[in-house]
Amino acid sequence: MQDKPYFCPNCRANRVRFKTIRREAQIIQKDAFDGNIVSQGEPEAFTTIQGDTEVQCLSCNFVGYENMFIKMAEREPRYR
Numbered sequence: 001m002q003d004k005p006y007f008c009p010n011c012r013a014n015r016v017r018f019k020t021i022r023r024e025a026q027i028i029q030k031d032a033f034d035g036n037i038v039s040q041g042e043p044e045a046f047t048t049i050q051g052d053t054e055v056q057c058l059s060c061n062f063v064g065y066e067n068m069f070i071k072m073a074e075r076e077p078r079y080r
């Protein structure tokens, strides 16, 4: 997650309330017959790939990559 301002590109009304969504990868082995998990590795978070973090706008519920929100905030910065 980047320490930069967000601006929702969809509703263009929210710069404050967001939810970040992180995906995790985990290697598992399943039993082919009953579907039970036979073994599983440690979960790996995908946080190292820039732009992989997804953000949800809590105003309009739009979900997009973090970069979209950052680009929008850079294009239309908030003036104090």
Ligand SMILES: [Zn+2]
Residues within 6 Å of the ligand: 008, 009, 010, 011, 012, 013, 014, 057, 058, 059, 060, 061, 062
């Ligand atoms: Zn929005």
